[in-house]
Amino acid sequence: MTSKILETDSTGLGTPPGPVRPVARRRPPGAPTALGLGSAMIFLSLIVLIPLAAVLWKSAEHGPGFFWKSVTTPDAWAALKLTVVASIIVALINLVMGTLIAWVLVRDSFPGKAVLDTLIDLPFALPTIVAGLVLLELYGADSPLGINLAYTRVGVAVALLFVTLPFVVRTVQPVLLELDRDMEQAAASLGAGNWTIFRRIILPNLLPAMVSGTALAFTRSIAEFGSTVLISGNLPFKTQVAAVQIFGQIENDNTASAAAVSTALLVVAFVVLVTLDLVQRWGSRRG
Amino acid sequence: MAERSGVTGPSVVSKYVLRVVVLAYLLFLLVLPVVLIGWKTFQHGLGPFFDALTTHEALHAFQVTFIVALWAVALNTVFGVGTAILLVRHRFPGKRILNAVIDLPLAVSPVVVGLALILVYGRFSSFGGWLEDHGIKIIFSTPGMVLATVFVALPLVVRAVVPVLEEMGDEQEQAAQTLGAGRWQTFRRITVPGIRSALAYGIVLCLARALGEYGAVAVVSGRLVGQTQTLTLYVEERFQNFEQPAAFAAATALALIAIVSLLVIKLLQRKAD
Amino acid sequence: MAIEARHINKAFGATSVLQDVSVEVPSGSLTALLGPSGGGKSTLLRVIAGLEQPDSGTVLIAGADVTRLAPQRRNVGFVFQHYAAFKHMTVFDNIAFGLQIRKRPKNEIHKRVHELLELVHLDQFAKRYPAQLSGGQRQRMALARALAVEPEVLLLDEPFGALDAQVRKELRAWLRRLHDDVHVTTVFVTHDQEEAIEVADTIVVLAGGRVEQSGSPHEVYDNPANEFVMRFLGPVTELDGRLVRPHDIELTAEPEPGSAEATVERVVRLGFEVRVEMRLGDQDAWAQVTRGLAERLRLAPGETVHVRPGPDARTLAVV
Numbered sequence: 001m002t003s004k005i006l007e008t009d010s011t012g013l014g015t016p017p018g019p020v021r022p023v024a025r026r027r028p029p030g031a032p033t034a035l036g037l038g039s040a041m042i043f044l045s046l047i048v049l050i051p052l053a054a055v056l057w058k059s060a061e062h063g064p065g066f067f068w069k070s071v072t073t074p075d076a077w078a079a080l081k082l083t084v085v086a087s088i089i090v091a092l093i094n095l096v097m098g099t100l101i102a103w104v105l106v107r108d109s110f111p112g113k114a115v116l117d118t119l120i121d122l123p124f125a126l127p128t129i130v131a132g133l134v135l136l137e138l139y140g141a142d143s144p145l146g147i148n149l150a151y152t153r154v155g156v157a158v159a160l161l162f163v164t165l166p167f168v169v170r171t172v173q174p175v176l177l178e179l180d181r182d183m184e185q186a187a188a189s190l191g192a193g194n195w196t197i198f199r200r201i202i203l204p205n206l207l208p209a210m211v212s213g214t215a216l217a218f219t220r221s222i223a224e225f226g227s228t229v230l231i232s233g234n235l236p237f238k239t240q241v242a243a244v245q246i247f248g249q250i251e252n253d254n255t256a257s258a259a260a261v262s263t264a265l266l267v268v269a270f271v272v273l274v275t276l277d278l279v280q281r282w283g284s285r286r287g
Numbered sequence: 288m289a290e291r292s293g294v295t296g297p298s299v300v301s302k303y304v305l306r307v308v309v310l311a312y313l314l315f316l317l318v319l320p321v322v323l324i325g326w327k328t329f330q331h332g333l334g335p336f337f338d339a340l341t342t343h344e345a346l347h348a349f350q351v352t353f354i355v356a357l358w359a360v361a362l363n364t365v366f367g368v369g370t371a372i373l374l375v376r377h378r379f380p381g382k383r384i385l386n387a388v389i390d391l392p393l394a395v396s397p398v399v400v401g402l403a404l405i406l407v408y409g410r411f412s413s414f415g416g417w418l419e420d421h422g423i424k425i426i427f428s429t430p431g432m433v434l435a436t437v438f439v440a441l442p443l444v445v446r447a448v449v450p451v452l453e454e455m456g457d458e459q460e461q462a463a464q465t466l467g468a469g470r471w472q473t474f475r476r477i478t479v480p481g482i483r484s485a486l487a488y489g490i491v492l493c494l495a496r497a498l499g500e501y502g503a504v505a506v507v508s509g510r511l512v513g514q515t516q517t518l519t520l521y522v523e524e525r526f527q528n529f530e531q532p533a534a535f536a537a538a539t540a541l542a543l544i545a546i547v548s549l550l551v552i553k554l555l556q557r558k559a560d
Numbered sequence: 561m562a563i564e565a566r567h568i569n570k571a572f573g574a575t576s577v578l579q580d581v582s583v584e585v586p587s588g589s590l591t592a593l594l595g596p597s598g599g600g601k602s603t604l605l606r607v608i609a610g611l612e613q614p615d616s617g618t619v620l621i622a623g624a625d626v627t628r629l630a631p632q633r634r635n636v637g638f639v640f641q642h643y644a645a646f647k648h649m650t651v652f653d654n655i656a657f658g659l660q661i662r663k664r665p666k667n668e669i670h671k672r673v674h675e676l677l678e679l680v681h682l683d684q685f686a687k688r689y690p691a692q693l694s695g696g697q698r699q700r701m702a703l704a705r706a707l708a709v710e711p712e713v714l715l716l717d718e719p720f721g722a723l724d725a726q727v728r729k730e731l732r733a734w735l736r737r738l739h740d741d742v743h744v745t746t747v748f749v750t751h752d753q754e755e756a757i758e759v760a761d762t763i764v765v766l767a768g769g770r771v772e773q774s775g776s777p778h779e780v781y782d783n784p785a786n787e788f789v790m791r792f793l794g795p796v797t798e799l800d801g802r803l804v805r806p807h808d809i810e811l812t813a814e815p816e817p818g819s820a821e822a823t824v825e826r827v828v829r830l831g832f833e834v835r836v837e838m839r840l841g842d843q844d845a846w847a848q849v850t851r852g853l854a855e856r857l858r859l860a861p862g863e864t865v866h867v868r869p870g871p872d873a874r875t876l877a878v879v
Contacts, residue, residue: 032470033373033377033378033379034379036369036372036373036377037373037377037379037385039369040366040369040370040373040385041385043362043366044385044388044389046434047434047437047438047441048388048391048392048438048441049388050407051400051403051404051406051407051408051438052391052395052403054403054406054407054412055399055402055403055406057406058406097309097312100305100308100309100312101309101312101313103305103309104305104306104309104310108302108305108306110306116313118549118550118553119313119317119318119321120317121549121552121553122317122321122545122546122549123317125495125499125545125546125548125549125552126499126541126542126545127498127499127500127501127518127519127522127541127542127545128499128501128502129499129501129519129522129523129538130499130519130522130538130541130542130545131320133522133526133534133535133538134320134323134324134538134542135320137323137327137535138319138320138323144323145319158316161316162316162317162320165316165317194301216393219393219394220393222396223394223395223396223397223399224396225396225397225398225501225502226397226501226502226519229523230523230526242396243396243397243398243399243502244398246396246398246399246402247398247502247505247506250398250401250402250405250506255402255405255406258402259402259406262396262398262399262402262403265396265399266394266395266399269394269395270394273394458640458642458644459644459645459646459647461611461631461638461640461644462638462640462644462646462702462705463646463657463661464611464630464631464632465609465610465611465631465632465634465636465637465638465706466657466658466661466705466706466708466709467632467633467635467658467661467662467709468632468657468661469632472661476657477646480646480648480649481647481648483648
């Protein structure tokens, strides 16, 4: 679902003013455009832009010293570190497992595959608090499986793995479906073994999707709140992730330091998404 | 496919190894949680499940959830369709930026969304204070929860509709114009039917997200029991107060809504193709 | 005049598509806008329909200035190359659309749509959806839809461009007959000179955003205004510094006044016609002759023949 989101760039102004007969003619700018654009911008500003700007403003209000002090208090720093490290690990597990899942869903066939394929999107649809509750029940103190991960970092990682599961699968799957089997057969006819075919033919074609899925999983992971609230037990220095830490600060009316940690999170997400965009552009220029 | 993979795909052994690894991973991460939800629901029969859901607090939480979700879906639908048409059918300076801004909410933590709204609309901000002086309360009240929900679900309708609008092209709309249809008639009779499935898909997606939002709503609602408590907040509150059956009943209801949404989405996706 | 376009200029970004284009379309005529792709013909058609605004210039339909009028109010029928069928409506509803917009009574709509269905031979398909029709059927539906509102003029943008060769040929003849029946002023865009010559009674040749020539098919073919028009409307070959149609070249065994000596290089039989490729000094030329003549002259590679433009041949000096 989300896979389309970052790739849909065809609406941008990237087209050169070249073709004499453009394929999709656009209406010239006029009063209705201005009116619609104005309404959309007001809506976006009131709900997204001004509030986010307020967060940045709040964190910068008392100068860079205050900002730095807020994000480096022991508990904030520990939460940020845990969030970033856990998210990197989770993203990497997703990179491998997501690709494997996509592979099995596309290339293998077994009874129940269709059900499993549908189920992959469940983490997108299931409320995060429900996910957290169910995971705590399954992997908590009363675990029917006898696995107790409650209040541990592994437990946090499991929650993050659950909510980020669809990203890599759903970006890699369509590419794999479209992948030309003739290419693999051509390689085989030239004497390439299975591993060589995977490494030299399939992997290079999947890589852009794998990277973008992994980046999306990472940004989702650092932002995650609901699913980690219950299973983490909210233990500072141990299992408290950044979003939960910010929540605590807001509860304590300490909005300034909440804003500082929020800004740090936003900056990390922004850097990852911009890097992803640059890598994709670089990749599409090459390819 | 199975026969052909014998030619070029991995060998039979690695195929089964892969299958087992993937199935085991999905079993522990995805299938068991779903089974657990089902088991918890029917563990003591349906009676206690419904009893837990029909308490006064639970019913109130349902009500708050649906009010907030309906407002958020309505706003996002209007905004989503309008913006999708702007992006696909019109040209204007700054289109790239608008396109990027729409995806912004995906990268923002729900808690940060809540904080952002509090900073602008909260009682202690100048704008929020001014509004409160005029009797308009946003934070710790329904409007704030609607704003938070709109924020987190913002891209869903736009991103569902944009590709379909692009694929549809504008020839049908131009044909309607040459036949005498005005802007509104063209929109209602040609554009809307053309994007119907995608729009429905986007709306269901948006509704599911709105019903299930927790973090952003937790921050802006103030979590006032019996007033601004949504279902997700109710789940958390009951769980923290050691009322597991109530928490699980509500969680199960939410999960069922999610699963139904998921099935509807799959159906609409297939129809759109 | 049913349509007058005066001094139309139009550019997309930095690319000029129409430059001072003026065209007149007489009432009741069937006019072809002919030219290579990118020549501006579709843009001109869209300017007439109001789907595109000209940067400058005036469009008159039935004597009224419609330059600033929205397409809805110009009362034109427009048929798109890719049909622009309303996918979610039946054939009946597609054709009825314009009438419903005009809020005509139900029974009148019903009657009119059935007349049109008959006219375009789609009577049995009224309840089908566009996806269930072939390309040619969809195009006929689009035509009926445009005719339903009794437009002042009918505009067709490459109407047969997306169809395969056989259907294309059938629909051409059918359009000609339809126009003889309905008599609505019709303008169609095509890049196929054969199509324009066969169907239209007036041809406007557009290239590089300018009108190169306009006139009857006969005039344009036989008295091309310039080298471009001559080359675009049919095959040409060069003989002694002049362009001439290959079927206008006279081949003789003996020298004749004004003839030149040529060496036959290749003889290709295409049914009853024969294509003779020759070398004249340092130039290549070819002629199209009948099989009988080719046999009488015993044309074969290496033989010498004498060539000159025939007595009625139209020739054009190469600039």
